[in-house]
Amino acid sequence: MNLPHDDKTCGWYAALPAPRPVCVLAGQQTADCVIIGAGFAGLAAARRMASHEPAARILLVDAQRVAEGASGRNSGFVIDLPHKFALEHPDAAHKQRLLGLNRAAIAQLEALIATHRIDCQWSHAGxxxxxxxxxxLAYLAHFEKLLAALGEPFRSVEQSELExxxxxxxxxxxxxxxxxxLMQxxxxxxxxxxxxxxxxxLLENSPILRLERDGQGGYVLHGADGRIRTRRLLLGTSIFTREFGYLKNRLLPVMTFASWTRPLDDDECRRYGGRFDWGLTPADHAGTTVRMTQDRRLLIRNTYRHVPRYGRSIDDATRAKIRGDHRQAFRARFPALADVPFTHTWGGVYAISRNFTNFFGQLDDGVFASACDNGVxxxxxxxxxxxxxxHAVGADSALxxxxxxxxxxxxxNPPEPLLGLGVRSRIRLAAWNSRSEL
Ligand SMILES: Cc1cc2nc3c(=O)[nH]c(=O)nc-3n(C[C@H](O)[C@H](O)[C@H](O)COP(=O)(O)OP(=O)(O)OC[C@H]3O[C@@H](n4cnc5c(N)ncnc54)[C@H](O)[C@@H]3O)c2cc1C
Structure with a gap:
């Protein structure tokens, strides 16, 4: 099984205090429910399962420390609008459902952040x-029409106000x-x-290396130093779901990258001249995302790579090249800050599918998954x-x-090597076509 292999250079993670001591999987364990993957999906699944079954023993297992995976290393936009291709969907009711689902997620996160006083730069910044x-500009004009058709509010902002x-x-x-x-x-x-x-x-640094049936309607999850028996398994493992033998030839592993500066000092802030706490995504999705954080850091995100071996597919030379490209995008936008160095450059893996369809539901007896969010x-x-x-407990609701x-x-997906060739050439073509937006 190929395991997650995220770099240790994520700026968001480095900015946190040291984590709590780790608990790892050891010995023979039995649980009423196991959730693999402690990103947004797995954390939410574990919390909800606990409220359905307060007396149950629920284990949430991750191969890495919490926040080392994609959920802790993204650009921090919590979007309400259907994104990119979903916005093109011909059925208006489909888009309204997506909006409703995203807004339910935002309300849920907002309530949890308030209840537990989670300090994460949460902000209703738009x-x-x-x-x-x-x-x-052509993409923007198209986007404007789609938003108007959806009945969603928006405002056109011209160059001088943007500045x-x-x-x-x-x-x-x-x-x-x-x-x-926006959030950290x-x-x-x-x-x-x-x-x-x-x-x-919560068991961290505890990769599940193998999944097998126990012959009695349940499963055994094998770690390096322990095993878990359970009858119910929820996978919040995103692209890694295919490593457990599910959705095997249907998910595409894509990696994108970000770099950020240290917090700007007062003189740099004067040279910058803008506000704090905003986020910009590119009208042309192959372009560059930019954020100015509440703590005065500028972040640049762009570049996609096909990564069949996840983090192991990216070598040092590729990382250095991508950091150089980020530098170029940074200088083009903020020439007065050309001397401000990047302190961190990192990448993260997520799953897309060729038909931009997300999977949600049952995969096997007692096995459920949410996988493939197409990058949002x-x-x-x-x-x-x-x-x-x-779904796993048989509840019903409008959502x-x-x-x-x-x-x-x-x-x-088509078989390899056709798949890799196809994905790589599409990524290259998109980068070339979108070079003005990078
Ligand atoms: C640079 C970047 C910028 C992005 N920007 C945004 C953004 O602004 N907004 C947005 O909405 N999305 C963004 N995304 C996408 C977003 O981060 C992901 O879509 C999201 O985090 C997926 O969440 P998840 O919980 O489904 O999966 P993940 O966060 O990928 O969690 C899966 C977990 O499973 C664990 N795991 C895998 N295999 C095993 C195993 N064998 N045993 C145990 N554990 C295992 C992993 O360690 C991982 O922690 C971005 C992604 C990147 C990389």
């Missing part, structure tokens, strides 16, 4: 979708949508893990994990019916 060149907020004249126009929230992902994920109900036991998993992971627990209606089976 989001800019920015265009640099003609290609970006006063973003501290750069790089963008010709943007659309501002108010429903997005590693802080949020750790806060969610630290506030789990008492009957959830903060809101989706939260709500799909929650509803997965509902559960909605998530069933908007999910399906990710399309089958």
């Amino acid at each position: 989001k800019y979708q920015g265009a640099v060149g003609a290609r970006g 006063s907020v973003l501290g750069t004249r790089h963008y010709r126009r943007a659309l501002f949508t108010p429903g997005c929230y 992902p590693a802080a949020l994920v750790r806060g969610l893990a630290d506030s789990l109900p008492g009957n959830v036991e 998993g903060a809101a989706w992971g939260t709500i799909s994990g929650t509803l997965l627990a509902d 559960l019916r909605d998530i069933r209606a908007v999910t399906g089976m990710p399309a089958l």
Whole structure:
């Protein structure tokens, strides 16, 4: 089984205090329910399962420390609007369901953050979708039509107003949508893990190496130093779900990368001239995401890679090249800050499918999964994990019916080497076509 192999250079994680002492899987364990994967999906599933079954023993197991996976290393946008391809969906009811699901996730996160006082830069900041060149402007015009058809509020923001907020004249126009929230992902994920109900036991640095049936209708999960028997298994393992033998030829592992600066000092803030706490995603999705955090750091995210071996597919030379590309994107936007160094560069893996369809539901007797969010998993992971627990205990709700209606089976991939060739050339073509937006 290929295991997660995330780099140890994520800025969001490095900014956190030292984590609690770790508990690892050891010896022979029995649990009423096991959740593998402690990202947004697994954390939400564990919390909900605990509220359904307060007397049950629930184990939440991750191969790494909490927040070392994709959920702790993303760009920190918690989106309400259907994203990218979902917004193109011909059925208006489909998009309204997605909106409702995302907004339920935001409400859930907001309540948890308030209840448990999770310090994670949570902010109702909205989001800019920015265009640099003609290609970006064309995407923006299209996006504007889709938003109007959806009946969602937005505002067009021109270059001079953008400059006063973003501290750069790089963008010709943007659309501002108010429903997005921003956060520090590693802080949020750790806060969610630290506030789990008492009957959830979190086991970290405990990769599950093998899954087998126990011959009595249950499963045995094998770790390096221990085993767990259970009759119910929930997978919040995103792209790694295929390593357990499920959705095997249907998920595509994609990696994207970010770099950020240290907090700007007062003089640098004067040279910057913009505001704090905003986020911009590119009108053309192959372009560059930028954030200015509450603690004055600028973050740049772009570049995609096909990573069949996850983090192990990326060598040092590739990382150095990507960091150089981030530098170029940074200088183009903030020439007055050209001397401000990046302190961290990191990458993260997530799953996409060729038909942009998310999987949600039962995979086997007693095995359930939410996998493949097509790269926008903060809101989706939260709500799909929650509803997965509902599904596993046979509950019913309007949201559960909605998530069933908007999910399906990710399309089958062609065999290797055709798949790798196809994905790599599509990524290269998108990067070339979108070079004005990078
Ligand atoms: C740089 C970057 C920027 C992004 N920006 C955004 C954004 O702004 N907004 C947004 O919504 N999304 C964004 N995403 C995508 C988002 O991070 C993911 O979609 C989301 O985190 C997926 O959550 P998850 O809980 O489903 O899976 P993950 O967070 O990937 O969690 C899966 C967990 O399973 C564990 N695991 C896997 N195999 C095993 C095993 N064998 N044994 C035990 N544990 C195992 C892993 O260690 C991991 O912690 C971004 C991603 C990246 C990389």
